[in-house]
Amino acid sequence: MxxxxxxxxxxxxxxxxxxxxxxxxxxxxxxxxxxxxxxxxxxxxxxxxxxxSTLGSFTMIGGLAGFFTGMAIVAYMNFDYPLIVGGKVIFGPIFPFPIFYELTILLAAFGTLGGMFVLNNLPKHHxxxxxxxxxxxxxxxxxxxxxxxxxxxxxxxxxxxxxxxxxxxxxxxxxxxxxxx
Amino acid sequence: MSKESNQSSDVTMSAIENPKNISLIALIVGVVGLAIAGAGLVFGLFEGDSRPWFSWLIGVAFWMSILIGSLLLIMITYAFDAGWSVIIRRQLEHMVSAFPWMALIFLPLILQPWISSQPGILWKWMNPDTLLHNGHTVGHDPIYLWKEVYLNLPWMTIRTVAYFGIFIGVSMLLRKYSFTLESDGNTRWVNRARRTSAFGIFGVGLGLTFAAFDWFMSLDYHWFSTMFGVWYFASSVRATIAFTIILCYFLSTRGYLKGIYNQAHRYDLGTLLLAFTVFWAYICFSQMFLIYQANIPEETFWYNLRLYTQEGGNSLWWWIAMSLVFLHFFVPFFFLVFYSTKVSVGRLVFIASWILSFHLLDLYFNILPGEIMTTDGHFIIRSFSVTLFDICSILGIGGIVIWSFLRSSKKVKPIPIKDPRILESIHHHE
Known part of the structure; x- marks a missing residue:
C-alpha cells in the first residue's frame, strides 16, 4: 500500500x-x-x-582542496621547470600565495554550489x-x-x-x- | 523590587545594577593609570627615553581603534538600514561619547613638540637635529626635505585637530539624532542620521587613514604604504566587534540588556568578527606581499627592521610576526568558521578576548620597532617589551572610556525604543 x-x-x-x-x-x-x-x-x-545543514562541510572540503591544488600546481610547475624570477625562491609560502587562496575561494564556492545541489537532490523536475x-x-x-x-x-x-x-x-x-x- | 525578566518583549528600563560603583572604579582606574603613565612621560622627557611616550601612544592607538570602529559600525549599520543591530548600536553610541576625552588624552603627544626643548622624542622627524642611521640629521636628510611639506609640526597639528574634529563632530551628531528621537519620536531623525552616516563614512574613513599615516606610520617616516590606513581600519573594526561581544556579554548577563541581546545578535556579531578576521589578514598580507614582491630597499627595510636582527638572525619581533600570522589569523579563523562557536556564549567571548589581546600585540608590532641610538653612538632596534607604563596607559585610557560609556548610558534608555526598527532588532532571529 x-x-x-x-x-x-x-x-x-x-x-x-x-x-x-x-x-x-x-x-x-x-x-x-x-x-x-x-x-x-x-x-x-x-x-x-x-x-x-551540512553544506558548510562541502565548502570546507572545497576550500581545502583548492588550497592544496594551488600548492600542487605551483610546486609542480616550479620544480619541473625551475626559473628564478625576481630573486625569489623556487617554492615558498609567500610569492605564490595568491594562487593558493584564489583557488581556495574558487573551489570553496564550487563546493558550496555543488553541495547545495547534492543536498537538495537537484536537479528535480517533478x-x-x-x-x-x-x-x-x-x-x-x-x-x-x-x-x-x-x-x-x-x-x-x-x-x-x-x-x-x-x-x-x-x-x-x-x-x-x-x-x- | 525591580522585576527581573527574561522575556524579550519585556524591556525593563533599569540601569546597570550598581552603576555608580562601576563607573567610580573605572574613573579611579583611569585617573590613576593616566597619572602613572603621565609621570612616565615626564620621566621620559628628563631621561631622554622615548619608551614611555610609546606607551602612551600604544594606549591611544588601542582605544582609538575601538572608538573609531564603533563610530564606523554605527554609520555602516545606518547606511545599510540594518534592523538587527539597533540595540547594539545604542551601546556603540555610548562608546563614541569618549572621543572628546580621547582628544584630551592625545593632547600631551601633540603639545610636547610645541613646548618642549626636545620635540622629536616620539616622532623623530619633529627634531631636525635627530641623528639618523645614514649619517644625516633629520634636517639634512634628503628624504625628510622632500616630505617636509607634509610632515611639519604646524600642519600635523592642524590635521590632528581636524581628525578629532571629524570624529567628535560626526559622533556628536549621530548621538544627538538618536537621543532626540528618543524624546520626540520623530522619525526624521533617523533619516538625518542615515544622511549624516553616508557622508560621515567618507569623512571618518579619510580621517582614520590619515591619522594612521600621521600618528603611527610617520614614526618611521622613510617608509610609506598606502595600505597602512586600511590596516588600521580593518584592525579597528575587528577590535570593535570583539570588544562589543565582550561588552554585550556583560550587559546581557548582569546589565540592562538581559533578555534582549539574544543568540541571533551574537551569531551576527560572530559572523562579522569572522569577516573582519579575514579582511585584516588580507590587508596585512597584501601589504607584506607587495613589498616582498617588489623588493625595493625603500620599503623592505621596514619589515627587515621587524623580522631580523642586525646580524641577520630572527629577532624577537620575528616570533611576534609569526604569532600574528598563526594566532591572530589562523586560530581565530578556524575557530570562528564553525557555527557552534558563534552561538556559544563562552567560546565567542573567549575568542573575542583572544582577538583583542592579539590586536594589542599587532599594534605593538606596527608601532614599537624602530632604530634607537645607544649612548655609545650605535643604532639598535627597539626590542619588544611590556612596561609598567604600557599597562598603566592602556588600563588608564580604558578606565576613562568605560567611565564615559557608563556616564553616557545613564542619559538615555538602554535601547532606542522609538527607533522604527527596534522590534525587528528585539525579535531578531537567525
Missing part, C-alpha cells in the same frame, strides 16, 4: 496552527515530513526537528506533491503538512486520523505516480 502512496497531506488555515502541528508531528516521532507555507514561518525548522490538485493553495493562503510514506512510523489510517486530530482538513493520500501519465 505504502508503495503507491507518496504521503499524506493535510491543510491548515493559519501559521500558528501549522507551527503547532509541525511540533506535534515531530513529537509523535515522525522524521520524514515536510511543511509547505506561502511565506517563511520563522523558527518552524526548529520545532520540526530539522538539523543544521515532485510527488504536485500530484495533489490543491497544492497550489500552499503558495497562496493555505499551510500544508506532508508525512511521507517512507517514514517508519507511517501508517495510512493512523497517520490520517493523527493529522485530522491536529486540526488539519482535506487529509488526502498523494499517489506516487500519476497513472494517467
Amino acid at each position: 505504502s508503495k503507491d502512496t507518496y504521503g499524506i497531506i493535510a491543510t491548515f488555515d493559519t501559521s500558528p496552527e501549522i507551527y503547532k502541528a509541525a511540533k506535534e508531528v515531530n513529537k509523535a516521532g515522525y522524521s520524514k515530513f515536510d511543511v509547505f507555507t506561502p511565506f517563511p514561518v520563522h523558527g518552524i525548522e526548529k520545532v520540526m526537528g530539522e538539523k543544521r 515532485h510527488p506533491v504536485f500530484e495533489y490538485e490543491n497544492f497550489g493553495a500552499s503558495s497562496d493562503d493555505k499551510f500544508m503538512i506532508v508525512i511521507e510514506s517512507e517514514d517508519p512510523k507511517f501508517d495510512e489510517s493512523d497517520t490520517s486520523s493523527f493529522l485530522e486530530k491536529l486540526g488539519g482538513y482535506d487529509v488526502t493520500a498523494i499517489p506516487h505516480k500519476s497513472e494517467t501519465k
